[in-house]
Amino acid sequence: MPLDLRARQLLVEESLRRQLDAEKDCPSTLAEAMGYSLLAPGKRMRPILVMLSAQACGGEEHQALPAACAIEMVHTYSLIHDDLPAMDDDDLRRGLPTCHKKFGEATAILAGDALLTLAFQVLASSYPPATACGCSLELARGAGACGMVAGQALDLAWEAGATSALPRNLESLERIHAQKTGALFRACLRMGTWVAQGERPGGPDRGTLEAVDSFGRCLGMIFQITDDLLDVEGTEEQTGKRVGKDAVRGKLTYPGLLGVAESRQRARDFHERARAALAPLQGRGDGLIAIVERLLERSS
């Protein structure tokens, strides 16, 4: 299936710009910092997942744009905060100086806070109540103390050598990633389901939610494996961020634990499982499968 990612990226970016422009009483430096990070070149993978999931669940992609923007705001806030000196201390992101390098730490912290908050505002102001509420709950669970933030906390503890509870094996690696990136992917896919089916009596179909959850677990694994492989095999020019840093930091990675060849095989296995997961959607999930195939060939 041909998958026009570029057209969708442009739709998402136009929509993000409109959402930011609507915040008229926002102080100029704060608005600038928020826009700098939110509109920096990106793959817009998470928002596109929301759109494709809405389509897979019987809705229209354009209905998913507000939810797509919300997830990109949350993703961007997490990048801004993760890049801070107290966290990963990165100076390059999406090919540009990180937010705190450009605007200072205080403004970067506030820009992240404001983007996270704006995500929930966009949901509450863009959808009928049941859909808004369903999306908001999925987003909060995926992003919060048991989701993305938990993953980041475990990852930091790991790097600091403090997680004696987590042995240095595949199971620990998968637990960290299930929270750090998997939980937000799950939220993307479930928000798509809510956008498509949120106003049905009783809410979204349970079988559909299970199908997208199962697909999401595979997607998360493939994403993380290919991300780890890129840090070993990619260049800074391709990825827009520093490479080789995982090894330097002694970070737990798939190629580090399994080697490059077995990591690749594992990603291919998850591809098969992802296809099987979406079989109940009878072809409407082809866009999501195409995303997985792009990931397997990714170079950035």
Add this chain to the structure above:
Amino acid sequence: MPLDLRARQLLVEESLRRQLDAEKDCPSTLAEAMGYSLLAPGKRMRPILVMLSAQACGGEEHQALPAACAIEMVHTYSLIHDDLPAMDDDDLRRGLPTCHKKFGEATAILAGDALLTLAFQVLASSYPPATACGCSLELARGAGACGMVAGQALDLAWEAGATSALPRNLESLERIHAQKTGALFRACLRMGTWVAQGERPGGPDRGTLEAVDSFGRCLGMIFQITDDLLDVEGTEEQTGKRVGKDAVRGKLTYPGLLGVAESRQRARDFHERARAALAPLQGRGDGLIAIVERLLERSS
């Protein structure tokens, strides 16, 4: 009217503890940092405002507990982030070491992020959709890029001497405070209205929202004036935080601009206006008025 603040504080704290305990997959250090700041001794003024506003608008106080918890989570996240070295760089808060002093900066940033996210999760999971959605929108607007975060950004820019746009006068001071603290007070009061009236066809009564908005503006002013006065006249023991720091930092304050006596008079004028604002609620607003009276006598 006798106002049993202590009983309400205990209700709020019990409810906060329950909300935190429900986050079972949260890594232990993160959970500890969130609980440390959220459950540190506090006046719980904002959550009590939500409860009293719900009552003033014809609802029951206990219905307001989830919204009350949400606002306290947002307030606490803002304290954690504001205390960071890159922001106000404070080491004492609510009489205890600040979150980053106790758990390190990275964990403090994440604990703040997780509390902000949890606030929206609690709203979405505790109310019927229309009420949840209304509360979520009020909270996001009050806390976000045009509300509390905007106020913090303006305040920082001011201290850094960067706001050539804002002259050093009362108007600028009131603009900063309207965003920094006023916007969240407004959200408290409006969330109370939504809790009481959110499921009515067409949502809350417009006149009631205007009454609580108008009361909220007065409350915000009184809060800020008395807060500024405490920094001049209070002790560290009373307030649980450093005092006298406003003057050291050359911060714009009411006593600094108007002197102590005129600041006090101004607070009393706002008290009269606050009473007038709630007159349409026919006595149901007495709890809110009592809060204002406590503020005028505050010593912490």
